[in-house]
Amino acid sequence: MGTTSVKTPVKRTSRDIRTANRYEVLRQIIAESPTSRQELAAATGLSLATVATLVGELLDLRMITEVGFEDSAGGRPRGLVAVNASGGALIGVDIAETYVRVELFDLGLNVLARAIEEMRPGENQPEQVVAHAAAAVGSVVMQAGVEGARVLGVGVSVPGQVDRATGVSEYAPNWDWHDVPLLDLLTEHIAYPLYLDNPLRACAVAELWFGAARGRTDAVVVNLGTGVGAGLVLDGRLHRGVSNSAGEWGHNTIVLDGRLCHCGNHGCVETYVGAPGIMLNLRELSPDSTLLHPEDQTATIDALSRGVVANNPVAVKVVRDTARYLGAGIADLVNLINPEVVVLSSWVAKTLGEPLLDEVRAAVARHALKRPMAATEIVLSPIPTDPVCLGAATFALEGALQSVGQRATAKRTIPARSRTAPPS
């Protein structure tokens, strides 16, 4: 039969494979250092020749280093490599609705310095947010005492919908931002290579490299903060969609004609399980509850967490109600994506912890089909630090690695839209 249109086909190229393999070898070295090329080949399933080539590239980039030999049983001693922790620094910036948190990492993704700037309610103009981010970046570089030239890149996560190519924040619903040229504003204050994306993708990449999605084919990372979203790891890679806005599960309808959302739709998942939605669940149940801190999301979620531990019936009921909405919404992800694992991430998930997890597991099981449910684990993120900062720093690490394929001998990476001079 004929076709209606003939388009350029989609091809997976050998360069995509090389990039994926390069990521995988570095992930493995970060996970287990020191290690030998032979161990890396066994762990990754790649040939020893391929591993040797990729290890050579990483050595050239000074991201890893030779650290001596181990005896193999009777054979030649095997060379060992390890992450070159001092080979460079990566910075992750988590711009959230209520704070800007910045962490500086070595190449082993260990945190060397942290800075946090609280934002007052209403303090949400782009210039204000950028000033907080720049101050915090300056602070971590100073604290860590790293030379500017060693900062390989800064990953910046900003809520809402982001055009990575142009560096524009197209829409941040909680701030009503539209088409803010955020990368240009940041570039005026931050002199390192910048990589802009959003928290749902940062959380997903953090899990893919270092957390519960590592080595999984299909995983969903549910990001529970002021806003909510679902980062999709499909076929072992972050799924971005055709315009880098996949994962906007927070704006999926679970209650047709339900609560009004910032986005203009009614009954979005986010209106029930985002931090302001949870506060509304509490207010509807018990308007005068002492758990409620009307202007303070963090304090309210903290109070709920303590309340559940103390068996406060209002707190228990609010967490259960929230889990009921979350259960319906996560069941949708289980039915549609059929993932191996669903990871609950970000600050609301961390604060409410195991009691939330238990209720969510039960609620998802009530809503999802049996076959995909049986194939899915639901877990809390195992990442001990801020997953958004870690993921944002990972975007910077990926950016630095990506450049290997483009210019194998380059010593410095210069993205098109950034300056390279260290800050004065």
Place this chain on the structure above:
Amino acid sequence: MGTTSVKTPVKRTSRDIRTANRYEVLRQIIAESPTSRQELAAATGLSLATVATLVGELLDLRMITEVGFEDSAGGRPRGLVAVNASGGALIGVDIAETYVRVELFDLGLNVLARAIEEMRPGENQPEQVVAHAAAAVGSVVMQAGVEGARVLGVGVSVPGQVDRATGVSEYAPNWDWHDVPLLDLLTEHIAYPLYLDNPLRACAVAELWFGAARGRTDAVVVNLGTGVGAGLVLDGRLHRGVSNSAGEWGHNTIVLDGRLCHCGNHGCVETYVGAPGIMLNLRELSPDSTLLHPEDQTATIDALSRGVVANNPVAVKVVRDTARYLGAGIADLVNLINPEVVVLSSWVAKTLGEPLLDEVRAAVARHALKRPMAATEIVLSPIPTDPVCLGAATFALEGALQSVGQRATAKRTIPARSRTAPPS
């Protein structure tokens, strides 16, 4: 930082690439025959050497054939190849809740013969369904006059959740089937290689090979029949999920605590937009409507379609109400997956046609976020025949092609779970 667990990583192998490239070259030859290796290289983006190797494999399999030469401008004449329509036959079986339809195709995916068996309400025991399928397969082989040995395979689509590896229908909600060993039952009556899957994946593969998802990176194929689902084409391939049950969008919640679904959940998309759901929309609006044929889904949907054309206010309202639910449900897919195209497929979409499409487009735009919405087209399936039969036959074609990678010189494909003798 350390990781919590180290798992076998996901790798895209060069064999995956060869299989994808083999599919792509054959798709292109099916779309445009005759064609030259040079044209194939230009259309697929593959090197001429790769195309020559893949064309050689397809020639060895007698799936394509040399058909002479064309003059190139002043140079050597270029050899032309075309689909070898008589090189084999493929059969697609669409087992639906109300009928079994079987089509026999040549290798150009042209329909050579059709058979349909109506099923009475209540006629839904596995043995009854298998008897209908076997009778219809026998009929198309006889009609087309093909030798049994030339039937390369039979793809069978059955509603619900299917374990492809074991050939078990795990759960068919509309029939309350649980763990039916369908492939074993079919093998007792049908002597060709069998490939079992479900309609949402069959429709998706039909669009991927021959329809609106061809050449697209990310597409969603919304299957609207008695049951509903959403086949996902991600990164140019069918997304199956970890246990081959991805795409069960029909059981996603859009009205928390809404209509009871067969699956046990409330407020599933399917309860509002599957054919029985549409009948309920009609009954709730106008219990005595002459449009309603209480025991006959097909007749009711046909009557609604004619009613809309005749501007019958009840029919118009029912299609608008249905589109409102569909709009919320499809907006969820647009927000989460961020696809290039959403295709409305299967018999309900075909019967309600453009009037449904117009209402759905407007409704999705009301619910979805602007950025993913702007990147998405919503279209009716352009496939002129039964997309489920075509998709099922395509599974058989893929099965035959898959075997090339395993035994490059084999002349016959013998899947593990089928016999090869033609029927007596």
